[in-house]
Amino acid sequence: MAGIEFTDLRVNGSRLLQRILALADIGAIDGGGVCRLALTDEDRLGRDLVVSWMTDLGMDIRIDAIGNVVGTWGGTDPSLSPVMCGSHIDTVRTGGKYDGNYGVLAGLEVVETLAEAGIETDRPIAVGFFTDEEGARFHPDMLGSLVYAGGMAIEVALDLPGIDGTRLGEELDRIGYAGPHPCPGVVPHAFVEVHVEQGPVLEAKGISIGVVTGVQGIHWEEITITGQSNHAGTTPMAMRHDAGNAAARLAVAVRDIAITIGGTQVGTVGAIDLQPNLVNVVAGRAVLSVDLRNTDSAELKRAIDALGAACGEIADTEGVAIERRTTADFDPVDFDPEVIALIEQTADRLGCSVQQMASGAGHDAQMLARVCPAAMIFVPSVKGLSHNVNEYTRPADLEAGANVLLHTLLKLQAV
Ligand code: GLV
Ligand code: MN
Ligand code: MN
Numbered sequence: 001m002a003g004i005e006f007t008d009l010r011v012n013g014s015r016l017l018q019r020i021l022a023l024a025d026i027g028a029i030d031g032g033g034v035c036r037l038a039l040t041d042e043d044r045l046g047r048d049l050v051v052s053w054m055t056d057l058g059m060d061i062r063i064d065a066i067g068n069v070v071g072t073w074g075g076t077d078p079s080l081s082p083v084m085c086g087s088h089i090d091t092v093r094t095g096g097k098y099d100g101n102y103g104v105l106a107g108l109e110v111v112e113t114l115a116e117a118g119i120e121t122d123r124p125i126a127v128g129f130f131t132d133e134e135g136a137r138f139h140p141d142m143l144g145s146l147v148y149a150g151g152m153a154i155e156v157a158l159d160l161p162g163i164d165g166t167r168l169g170e171e172l173d174r175i176g177y178a179g180p181h182p183c184p185g186v187v188p189h190a191f192v193e194v195h196v197e198q199g200p201v202l203e204a205k206g207i208s209i210g211v212v213t214g215v216q217g218i219h220w221e222e223i224t225i226t227g228q229s230n231h232a233g234t235t236p237m238a239m240r241h242d243a244g245n246a247a248a249r250l251a252v253a254v255r256d257i258a259i260t261i262g263g264t265q266v267g268t269v270g271a272i273d274l275q276p277n278l279v280n281v282v283a284g285r286a287v288l289s290v291d292l293r294n295t296d297s298a299e300l301k302r303a304i305d306a307l308g309a310a311c312g313e314i315a316d317t318e319g320v321a322i323e324r325r326t327t328a329d330f331d332p333v334d335f336d337p338e339v340i341a342l343i344e345q346t347a348d349r350l351g352c353s354v355q356q357m358a359s360g361a362g363h364d365a366q367m368l369a370r371v372c373p374a375a376m377i378f379v380p381s382v383k384g385l386s387h388n389v390n391e392y393t394r395p396a397d398l399e400a401g402a403n404v405l406l407h408t409l410l411k412l413q414a415v
Contacts, residue, residue: 033389096391
């Protein structure tokens, strides 16, 4: 339906917000946040709720072998590939209500708005939610969309270990979301993801819509340090093989590497596990995570090399063994120039202030970009907080982003 690309059609912002709040009740934690780690019982309940909404909207629901769920609606010509949107509904352990969830529920709101208005689209509209985007329980992040796009074999993904000693495939079976549909999945005509910015830029500049031009490269490692556990009172300082001290030095080194490289380089040690983790015992073992990101792949490589050099130096001077295991490694991604331009024009026509920006966080759209034209819409995060229970986006901004999604999809579906 080529004539409906721009009308005064608008989403229902309060219906969208009600769904966001209802989903956030599942796995709600103190402070207003959400804990729905991938493939836990809470994730299953969240999935069940979103699937029930898809069913109510009359969508054709397909669950694939990695547990991605895609609901498809409309389309006058079934031979045409769908225009797809979506995101994820898993969260980190201390997540907010909006990260990922907003993009999925904005997609459902678009479908409901079109259905209510009696609009028939040329291409089907598909809304997906992808398994384990956060990568907080099973590394790497964006796992479901990576498998959907053919970037990891399903057998490899199903065998991934969780941080709690589980196996991904077993957890997927346990919650009843190992679906019959094959991976890689259907290649969409285009993919658009609306998401909260998760950073401070839009709010600080008073801009309502960010048009995302790309996502920075991401490198994760799990580093295991093996020393010698011993008595804290009797072991002279010069005779220790202290895995705890080596872990502390490595955490400081990661920060120094990021600051020295500068630019967009960031570096985080977000998790440290000490064994035996007791007051009067020198730690014999430490396992820590390292997250390095940069928009420039050469600079990211410099950071990874510097991490290797720091590991070597710390192992020598502390008398410990250090083993490195890469758990995520994704190059920076540039989104499609035509989809970027379309989002920008759409936001502009809707009267929104708009600016182009790169994403610091990883997103499912960066995986879909491997197989189809893709880009993203950002809306402001108050105080730039995310992966935090206080994550918040104002209802008016949620509504504006969903309207930009609606009209971007309307344009993309027309043949
Ligand atoms: C995933 O969302 C990440 O950016 O870590
Ligand atoms: Mn997200
Ligand atoms: Mn996240």
